Amino acid sequence: MRMTVIGTGYLGAVHAACMADLGHDVLGVDVDEAKLAALAAGRTPFYEPGLPEILARTVASGNLRFSTSLEEAADFGEVHFLCVGTPQQPGSAAADMRPIDSVIEGLAPHLRDDCLVVGKSTVPVGTSDRLAARIAELAPVGARAEVAWNPEFLSESTAVEDTLRPDRIVVGVTSHRAEAVLGAVYSTMRESGTPYLVTDRTTAELVKVSANAFLATKVSFVNAMAEVCEATGGDVTTLAKAIGYDPRIGHRFLAAGVGFGGGCLPKDIRAFSARADELGFGDSLRFLRDVDEINMRARQRTVDRARTMLDGRFLGRRVAVLGAAFKSGSDDVRDSPALAVAASIQLQGAHVRVHDPEALDNARAAFPCLDYAREPEKACEGADLVLHLTDWAEYRDLNPAELAGVVDVPRLLDARNTLDLEHWRTHGWDVGALGRGNLAA
Numbered sequence: 392m393r394m395t396v397i398g399t400g401y402l403g404a405v406h407a408a409c410m411a412d413l414g415h416d417v418l419g420v421d422v423d424e425a426k427l428a429a430l431a432a433g434r435t436p437f438y439e440p441g442l443p444e445i446l447a448r449t450v451a452s453g454n455l456r457f458s459t460s461l462e463e464a465a466d467f468g469e470v471h472f473l474c475v476g477t478p479q480q481p482g483s484a485a486a487d488m489r490p491i492d493s494v495i496e497g498l499a500p501h502l503r504d505d506c507l508v509v510g511k512s513t514v515p516v517g518t519s520d521r522l523a524a525r526i527a528e529l530a531p532v533g534a535r536a537e538v539a540w541n542p543e544f545l546s547e548s549t550a551v552e553d554t555l556r557p558d559r560i561v562v563g564v565t566s567h568r569a570e571a572v573l574g575a576v577y578s579t580m581r582e583s584g585t586p587y588l589v590t591d592r593t594t595a596e597l598v599k600v601s602a603n604a605f606l607a608t609k610v611s612f613v614n615a616m617a618e619v620c621e622a623t624g625g626d627v628t629t630l631a632k633a634i635g636y637d638p639r640i641g642h643r644f645l646a647a648g649v650g651f652g653g654g655c656l657p658k659d660i661r662a663f664s665a666r667a668d669e670l671g672f673g674d675s676l677r678f679l680r681d682v683d684e685i686n687m688r689a690r691q692r693t694v695d696r697a698r699t700m701l702d703g704r705f706l707g708r709r710v711a712v713l714g715a716a717f718k719s720g721s722d723d724v725r726d727s728p729a730l731a732v733a734a735s736i737q738l739q740g741a742h743v744r745v746h747d748p749e750a751l752d753n754a755r756a757a758f759p760c761l762d763y764a765r766e767p768e769k770a771c772e773g774a775d776l777v778l779h780l781t782d783w784a785e786y787r788d789l790n791p792a793e794l795a796g797v798v799d800v801p802r803l804l805d806a807r808n809t810l811d812l813e814h815w816r817t818h819g820w821d822v823g824a825l826g827r828g829n830l831a832a
């Protein structure tokens with residue numbers, strides 16, 4: 392099937408390459424010419440495990456091509472996936488819909504007969520109806536252009552696997568024709584037994600934002616329990632392990648620490664709340680403000696704990712930060728808790744040097760005020776405190792004995808709760824963590 396993928400960022404580049412790998416004929420479209428040039432040369436503009444191989448394969452086979460032209464896109468395919476960004480609006484909690492609106496303005500006047508515009512971006516409920524109405528105004532007379540919504544659930548770091556073998560596929564449609572077209576797009580997944588839910592567009596939009604709201608709530612729940620453990624002397628890691636054995640709760644998304652960040656969960660819960668206020672059901676989602684507050688408090692608690700470990704003073708101290716990406720397996724630093732903490736500590740007078748295996752360039756562009764090192768050992772040189780803020784596997788393999796010889800004072804705060812602190816302690820380290828009130832000072 393011939394299709395376009397409009398917006399080739401973290402979501403769109405993966406979707407385009409995976410669709411091409413499934414045998415579809417795909418045109419990726421973006422406004423960012425540098426990004427398109429890299430993709431067309433088979434180079435991934437960001438770090439995503441497994442993507443370079445699929446991209447190289449599909450570009451070489453000719454199944455995947457790129458363009459900046461929406462007119463060319465309209466002419467190219469019968470299905471158009473919208474994958475552009477919906478970031479938080481500056482100065483508001485709501486989603487910025489300008490990228491999507493501008494795509495519709497550019498695409499709709501050129502749409503061919505019988506095409507399907509399929510939203511994958513995460514949007515405020517009601518968007519698909521609004522876009523369908525606008526397309527009806529702009530599309531050539533007689534063009535039967537429809538809108539469907541097909542939310543995306545991939546996570547960065549496992550995006551390729553999540554796209555090729557998703558937990559479920561949800562399509563929101565208003566006709567049998569749209570249902571049949573999307574059924575053909577996803578025939579491989581359907582044949583392999585992936586749960587496939589066909590629904591109305593509104594429900595499809597809501598499935599996406601409610602899934603992210605639930606995930607955010609789960610992380611904030613465990614971070615609230617971390618606060619309780621700190622106040623009472625409990626251990627949140629054991630607590631999470633114990634409650635997670637109940638299959639109704641489950642272990643995933645119960646890792647307490649510095650909280651959630653990234654280009655999705657924080658902005659999506661805010662946009663959901665803002666939309667609820669707009670539509671008059673804000674009270675139903677009031678709890679999401681607590682979820683957001685608990686999450687922001689996790690960053691502040693990390694800063695406070697670091698200050699306490701440094702005897703109440705950041706000024707003139709050297710702090711090594713392990714991790715800049717919002718999570719391991721990604722180079723994405725959008726709303727990264729690690730960088731928020733690092734910058735706050737720097738602003739309070741410490742000299743902060745950050746290491747990350749993949750996200751250094753993005754981190755430097757976002758926070759040029761921080762100092763950076765290409766090796767963890769370099770970041771730790773002369774440090775009064777080492778802060779573990781992104782849970783890269785390689786940090787679990789660090790040698791505490793060797794690192795003790797590099798730092799000024801062997802002091803470690805594990806704000807991800809994934810390091811073996813007893814092991815570090817046996818090598819002379821003074822250790823701290825979040826939510827582990829039972830850790831003897």
Ligand SMILES: NC(=O)c1ccc[n+]([C@@H]2O[C@H](COP(=O)([O-])OP(=O)(O)OC[C@H]3O[C@@H](n4cnc5c(N)ncnc54)[C@H](O)[C@@H]3O)[C@@H](O)[C@H]2O)c1
Nearest residue numbers: 398399400401402421422423475476477490512513543547
């Ligand atoms: N990143 C994820 O893991 C993920 C997963 C599921 C859903 N989503 C949703 O998908 C959407 C995209 O997210 P992302 O992380 O890929 O963002 P991103 O910023 O990485 O990518 C967005 C892309 O859209 C391009 N773009 C912006 N305006 C454009 C225009 N007018 N025409 C063509 N291209 C344009 C940008 O240049 C960029 O390459 C968001 O709504 C997000 O919430 C993201």
Ligand SMILES: O=c1ccn([C@@H]2O[C@H](COP(=O)(O)OP(=O)(O)O[C@H]3O[C@H](CO)[C@@H](O)[C@H](O)[C@H]3O)[C@@H](O)[C@H]2O)c(=O)[nH]1
Nearest residue numbers: 543544545546547610644645646650651652653655717718
């Ligand atoms: O137990 C946990 C799990 C996650 N996190 C943090 O939560 C954030 C988000 O992690 P994750 O959800 O794995 O990453 P994303 O790539 O942002 O994916 C989320 O956002 C995407 C965009 O909407 C959705 O498609 C995915 O389903 C949803 O998981 C990161 O900062 C993680 O470090 C925790 O602090 N504790």
